Amino acid sequence: MKGEDRLGEHLVQEGLISQDQLRIALTEQQITGKKLGEILITLDFLTEEVSRKVVGSAVGYSTMSLKGVVPDSNALRLISESFARANLVMPISFDGELLKVGMASPDDILLLDKIKRHIKQDVRLEPVLVVENEIQYSIDHFYGYELSIDGILRELETGQADDYVLSEQHEYSQPMVRLVDSLLTDAVKKGASDVHFEPEEYYIRIRYRIDGVLQVVRLLHKSFWSGLVVRLKVMSDLDLTDQRMPQDGRMELIVNGRQIDFRVSSFPSSHGENFVLRILDREKGILPLDELGLDVDSYQELKLMMSRPTGIVLVTGPTGSGKTTTLYSLLNEINQEGINIMTLEDPVEYPMKMIRQTAINEEIGMTFATGIRSLMRQDPDIVLIGEIRDDETAEMALRAAMTGHQVFTTLHTNSAIGAIPRLLDIGMSRSILAGNVIGILAQRLARRLCPLCKEPYEPDGFEKRIVGFSENQSAMLFRATGCPACNGIGYKGRLAVLEILRFSKEMDDLLLEGASQHDILDKAVEQGFTDLLHNALRWVRSGDTTLDEISRIVDLTELV
Numbered sequence: 001m002k003g004e005d006r007l008g009e010h011l012v013q014e015g016l017i018s019q020d021q022l023r024i025a026l027t028e029q030q031i032t033g034k035k036l037g038e039i040l041i042t043l044d045f046l047t048e049e050v051s052r053k054v055v056g057s058a059v060g061y062s063t064m065s066l067k068g069v070v071p072d073s074n075a076l077r078l079i080s081e082s083f084a085r086a087n088l089v090m091p092i093s094f095d096g097e098l099l100k101v102g103m104a105s106p107d108d109i110l111l112l113d114k115i116k117r118h119i120k121q122d123v124r125l126e127p128v129l130v131v132e133n134e135i136q137y138s139i140d141h142f143y144g145y146e147l148s149i150d151g152i153l154r155e156l157e158t159g160q161a162d163d164y165v166l167s168e169q170h171e172y173s174q175p176m177v178r179l180v181d182s183l184l185t186d187a188v189k190k191g192a193s194d195v196h197f198e199p200e201e202y203y204i205r206i207r208y209r210i211d212g213v214l215q216v217v218r219l220l221h222k223s224f225w226s227g228l229v230v231r232l233k234v235m236s237d238l239d240l241t242d243q244r245m246p247q248d249g250r251m252e253l254i255v256n257g258r259q260i261d262f263r264v265s266s267f268p269s270s271h272g273e274n275f276v277l278r279i280l281d282r283e284k285g286i287l288p289l290d291e292l293g294l295d296v297d298s299y300q301e302l303k304l305m306m307s308r309p310t311g312i313v314l315v316t317g318p319t320g321s322g323k324t325t326t327l328y329s330l331l332n333e334i335n336q337e338g339i340n341i342m343t344l345e346d347p348v349e350y351p352m353k354m355i356r357q358t359a360i361n362e363e364i365g366m367t368f369a370t371g372i373r374s375l376m377r378q379d380p381d382i383v384l385i386g387e388i389r390d391d392e393t394a395e396m397a398l399r400a401a402m403t404g405h406q407v408f409t410t411l412h413t414n415s416a417i418g419a420i421p422r423l424l425d426i427g428m429s430r431s432i433l434a435g436n437v438i439g440i441l442a443q444r445l446a447r448r449l450c451p452l453c454k455e456p457y458e459p460d461g462f463e464k465r466i467v468g469f470s471e472n473q474s475a476m477l478f479r480a481t482g483c484p485a486c487n488g489i490g491y492k493g494r495l496a497v498l499e500i501l502r503f504s505k506e507m508d509d510l511l512l513e514g515a516s517q518h519d520i521l522d523k524a525v526e527q528g529f530t531d532l533l534h535n536a537l538r539w540v541r542s543g544d545t546t547l548d549e550i551s552r553i554v555d556l557t558e559l560v
Helices: 002-013 019-032 036-042 048-059 073-078 081-087 109-119 132-142 149-158 175-189 222-235 296-306 323-334 368-378 391-402 419-425 461-467 505-512 517-526 532-541
Strands: 089-094 098-103 124-129 192-199 203-210 213-221 247-255 258-269 272-281 311-316 341-345 356-359 382-385 406-411 437-449 455-457 477-479 491-502
Touching (some): 002 036, 081 109, 081 132, 089 132, 098 132, 109 124, 149 175, 175 247, 175 272, 213 222, 323 341, 323 382, 368 391, 382 391, 391 406, 406 419, 419 517, 505 517
Parallel strands (some): 098 124, 311 406, 341 356
Antiparallel strands (some): 192 203, 192 272, 258 272, 437 491
């Protein structure tokens, strides 16, 4: 315990935690018996990244809990069950180069050397401190069972496993339990944002949405459906007996040592309940502003908008265009102890440290409009409102901006300038909008070309004209081909295509004078504004995406 006391004092001296936070963590440690570093992460007093650097440097290793962790099947193959039991080690994940291993004594150099000799492969080892009983439980729980999707399907099809019966004690022995866990783990590893379980008359279609596009990954026989439904409903705490009404639930899974939340929706269809699981990966969901894939000009414009202390920032775009991710990244950029940030969301997708987040519940009268009224009595500095849906919400949001607050919200329009007539349509006056709108951001997401397999080519005359090259100009564009790194798709990851309309005094004056949106837009262009279409073409010219891809998100016919 003395070593952990020294660690706590070290963290306080470094200013990473307060004396009060240390006192709370030490009290929790006495109750739970867990390691101090693990408790500090659980309490959100330290981020996992800071913990790995600071706690790791102080005591020599990182810590984690194996509760709820689904180990990588590739990692399990590297270390045999007999070796794991004899040496009390548990493989956690393996990415082809780095093997994470849970150990009761991660500083045991002899054991680390023994593991390397046992593996017989040139891999890097990352020892992680895990309490002994959790290692023992994981060995008992996971070894001896097939964890690959193909292997589990063979087990189900050959009937070697017992019939699907949900058992509290031997749950993981059931192949259907392992099948669902393996599918969800596979979806997270492949970077999917949604998983679809779709029953047809004779089979089940499973699709992942990766980089905004659905891809079929599996087709299963319809006989598996009842088992899948039971498992999905049990995991997300849905009513097993109700198959006629839509249901919503949540569940969580730990993949590669980090918690992944799933928002689950069931919907009755002609062939059975359709399930869609939205994957909420906290680690990927809240990115630093400079990692959003913005171009340099857009990044600078956003920084300038955020420097204004009062007013409203609107983010517009269709569903799935990354509005929530951008809003969270903006809040994360300014989140600090001296600022009170409060949100109203539907629902709360990513919990954030120090930010007071509230979910809308219209069934009990907790709407955006009524929520803002109460929220304003909570002494906020910055307010995030999930969406402006009606005139009452818009009025309350603008009143919050007028009374000295910075307000962030979303609105459904096709372009940045389109937000102005939309707000006027729902009853906002020009005098209220002028001077209170900091700026409007319209956003789309385009798939980024895989850097390992993208192929250069000479565009034809039509493509040159679209992209902005002269016909005689020598130019090079890139197209998608496909390789193992991008699962044969040709694209890997996404980039943000933005248009940022930052309101100036001249634009406010035009708005007050009753100018049309076209007059305001002309003034914005005069002051350096670039629209979605031309910002998208920049990404094509730089070789980051293709004309085919941006044609999905912007209208290229304007250039024809």
